[in-house]
Amino acid sequence: xxxxxxxxxxxxxxxxxxxxxxxxxxxxxxxxxxxxxxxxxxxxxxxxxxxxxxxxxxxxxxxxxxxxxxxxxxxxxxxxxxxxxxxxxxxxxxxxxxxxxxxxxxxxxxxxxxxxxxxxxxxxxxxxxxxxxxxxxxxxxxxxxxxxxxxxxxxxxxxxxxxxxxxxxxxxxxxxxxxxxxxxxxxxxxxxxxxxxxxxxxxxxxxxxxxxxxxxxxxxxxxxxxxxxxxxxxxxxxxxxxxxxxxxxxxxxxxxxxxxxxxxxxxxxxxxxxxxxxxxxxxxxxxxxxxxxxxxxxxxxxxxxxxxxxxxxxxxxxxxxxxxxxxxxxxxxxxxxxxxxxxxxxxxxxxxxxxxxxxxxxxxxxxxxxxxxxxxxxxxxxxxxxxxxxxxxxxxxxxxxxxxxxxxxxxxxxxxxxxxxxxxxxxxxxx
Ligand code: SDX
Numbered sequence: 557x558x559x560x561x562x563x564x565x566x567x568x569x570x571x572x573x574x575x576x577x578x579x580x581x582x583x584x585x586x587x588x589x590x591x592x593x594x595x596x597x598x599x600x601x602x603x604x605x606x607x608x609x610x611x612x613x614x615x616x617x618x619x620x621x622x623x624x625x626x627x628x629x630x631x632x633x634x635x636x637x638x639x640x641x642x643x644x645x646x647x648x649x650x651x652x653x654x655x656x657x658x659x660x661x662x663x664x665x666x667x668x669x670x671x672x673x674x675x676x677x678x679x680x681x682x683x684x685x686x687x688x689x690x691x692x693x694x695x696x697x698x699x700x701x702x703x704x705x706x707x708x709x710x711x712x713x714x715x716x717x718x719x720x721x722x723x724x725x726x727x728x729x730x731x732x733x734x735x736x737x738x739x740x741x742x743x744x745x746x747x748x749x750x751x752x753x754x755x756x757x758x759x760x761x762x763x764x765x766x767x768x769x770x771x772x773x774x775x776x777x778x779x780x781x782x783x784x785x786x787x788x789x790x791x792x793x794x795x796x797x798x799x800x801x802x803x804x805x806x807x808x809x810x811x812x813x814x815x816x817x818x819x820x821x822x823x824x825x826x827x828x829x830x831x832x833x834x835x836x837x838x839x840x841x842x843x844x845x846x847x848x849x850x851x852x853x854x855x856x857x858x859x860x861x862x863x864x865x866x867x868x869x870x871x872x873x874x875x876x877x878x879x880x881x882x883x884x885x886x887x888x889x890x891x892x893x894x895x896x897x898x899x900x901x902x903x904x905x906x907x908x909x910x911x912x913x914x915x916x917x918x919x920x921x922x923x924x925x926x927x928x929x930x931x932x933x934x935x936x937x938x939x940x941x942x943x944x945x946x947x948x949x950x951x952x953x954x955x956x957x958x959x960x961x962x963x964x965x966x967x968x969x970x971x972x973x974x975x976x977x978x979x980x981x982x983x984x985x986x987x
Contacts, residue, residue, distance in 0.1 A: 565593050579614050596969045603865060606789075607797065607966065612645060612952050613788045617866035622873065624786055625649070633876045638781040639663070639751050642948035645786050646719060646955060660750070662720030667745040667754070669728055670700040677736045686940045687824075689733035690726070691814035697725055698807035707805035710958050718806050719951050726947050727751070730940045731758030737936070752778040755944070760932065772887045773931045777941070779880055780924055783873045784942050786949025788866075792817040796950040800957045801966040813950045814943050820860070823942040825921035826928070829861035830935050833894040833925075836901075843901040851910045859905060861898075861922030868915035877923040885930050895926045 561572040561584045570593055573585045583606050590596050599605040614623045622629040624645050632641050636650075643651040643659050651659060676696045680689055698704040703714060712718070732742050735758075743758045753774050760767035787793065795816035799809040817823035836846050849855040850862075864871055881895060902918050905911040925938050933941060957963050 563593070565595060568593075575609075577609065579616070590969070596971070598971060601865075602794075607794060608789070608957070608960075610788065610953070610956060611648070612956060613786045613949070615788050615866050617864070617868050620867060620869040620872050622787070622871075629783065629872050630876065633779060633782060636782065638778045638785070638945070641782045641785050642723060645948045646952045659720065662717060663724040663751060664747055666717065666721035667724040667728055669697060669725060669732070672700070673697060673732075674742065677732055677742070680733075680736060682737060682739060684733075684737060685818075686730065686733040686737060686937055687814060687818040687943070689736065690730055690940055690943060691811045691818075693729045693733065694722070694726065694807050694811040694814065697729065698805060704805050704807060707803075709803040715806075715955070719955075722807060722810060722951065723947055724751075726944050727755040728758060730937070730944055731755060733940070734759055734934065734937050752781065759937075770888075772884060776880060776884045776927055776931055777933070780877070780927060780941060781945040783876060783920060783924075784945030786946070786952060791819070791822045792946065793949055793953050797953050797957050798966045800954045801963065803965075806951065806954055809954050810947065810950045813946070817943055817946065818939055823921075823939045823946070825860050825919070826925045826938040826942060827935055829898075829921055830894070830925040830929060830938065832860045833897050833901075836897055837893055843897055843904055847901065847904055847908060851908075859901065859911070859916070861925075862905060862911065862918055863914070863916040864919045867917060867919065870917045871919040873920040874918040874922055877920065877927060878918070881923050881926050881930070884927055888930060890930050892926060892930060894929070895923075898923060898926060 559574045559576070561574055563570040563572055570589075572589065575583050575585055577583075586597055597605070612625065614626070615621065624632060624641060625648055627644065627650075632644075636644075639660060640651060640656060643656065647655075673693065673696060676693060677689070703712070704718065728745055735742050741763055743761045743763070745754045745758055749757055753769050756769060756774060756777065757767055789797075792813040796809045796813040799812040800806075820828045832846070836843055839845070846857065847859065849857040850859040884890075885892060885895065902922070905916065911917075921942075924942075925935070928938055928941060929935065
């Protein structure tokens with residue numbers, strides 16, 4: 557059977573090549589469409605358009621499958637940790653002992669920010685949102701490194717150091733941005749602490765007493781980072797690729813990813829879910845009033861943490877997080893009424909025809925906030941936690957586009973629908 561597509565246009569037949577991925581996903585290659593037919597395609601929200609081929613992450617939205625470099629998320633969640641998974645996503649294979657030690661040592665060597673960065677932090681007003689600070693400070697951090705400022709696209713011998721520096725410093729910047737927003741003194745990372753423990757230390761220790769690192773808390777946050785580590789061509793990762801395609805440096809491209817992630821339809825949803833649950837709790841609603849509003853297009857309300865462009869079945873990450881929620885809260889002897897409300901909302905929505913017909917299920921953001929709240933992460937830091945977790949995915953996509961020999965600048969077309977030829981009217985003749 558021919559693997560070509562035929563297109564009938566203006567009485568002519570055009571043949572378009574197709575391609576099939578390693579998981580049998582199929583695409584029509586339209587890279588020569590405009591040159592051959594004069595037509596482009598339009599696809600609102602890019603729901604049917606692939607921007608690239610990629611070897612990093614595979615999602616099957618109908619079956620609820622998510623694999624990083626072919627390894628199922630369920631297996632990584634159970635057997636791996638964030639740093640090892642970050643290595644897998646960025647370099648394509650699980651690290652051996654020597655590779656893991658070198659990767660971790662690079663984190664330790666690169667975890668401090670330039671002391672003058674403190675002046676930048678001081679410039680932010682007290683209530684500045686940590687996502688605004690994070691994006692700005694990732695770019696600010698790059699200004700202290702001449703090689704980054706003279707970025708040699710594809711020829712940077714120290715790329716691996718920049719990978720480790722960004723992954724390591726994003727924690728330090730995130731922790732400092734929280735401390736700054738609360739008017740607290742900055743806490744420096746410790747040489748002896750591993751990735752996630754060091755982040756919690758910088759977030760919650762005081763100059764006089766180290767934060768108590770409960771193993772279940774460190775493990776729960778590490779799992780949250782791991783589950784967010786990559787997710788193929790989502791809004792923020794596509795943004796990173798868009799910026800990377802202009803050959804901007806790694807830090808600038810990932811700082812752009814932070815901005816895209818911030819939106820409430822994307823990574824900002826985890827904060828929006830907690831605010832939604834808290835509002836439902838405050839109003840004494842058992843969730844049914846809110847669900848009714850979420851189904852009403854005029855209400856301006858959505859069931860945050862529900863629905864997904866790709867998953868039309870359960871988001872496998874949501875299932876893992878929901879299970880971890882129960883485990884962490886029971887280990888910490890916490891009962892959270894918001895968790896009860898979340899479970900009631902999920903149960904009601906999964907039976908409601910509105911959600912069933914539209915295949916709307918809980919996504920990664922629905923339960924993640926409950927865990928973060930239980931381990932003491934402040935709600936305004938939820939999306940920052942997502943950004944720290946997603947950094948390996950952004951870096952891996954940057955690396956992939958940088959190493960692609962034929963990579964071109966991303967420049968979509970458009971169909972113009974504005975005024976046709978128009979005349980300039982001098983100011984004194986305008987109505
Ligand atoms: C993330 O892409 C990724 O991979 C993202 C992510 C990642 O790891 O990077 O998985 C992380 O961003 C998860 C999504 C977090 N966002 C939210 O939880 C916000 C609430 N969800 C919705 O805004 C929405 O479901 C989206 C943004 C997630 C998906 O939007 P789509 O694909 O554009 O779907 P849509 O808006 O066209 O919805 C289809 C229908 C519409 O109704 P009809 O016009 O058909 O009548 O479903 C309705 C929508 O109104 N709908 C919802 C809803 N989500 C969709 N109605 C109520 N509540 C919702 N949450």
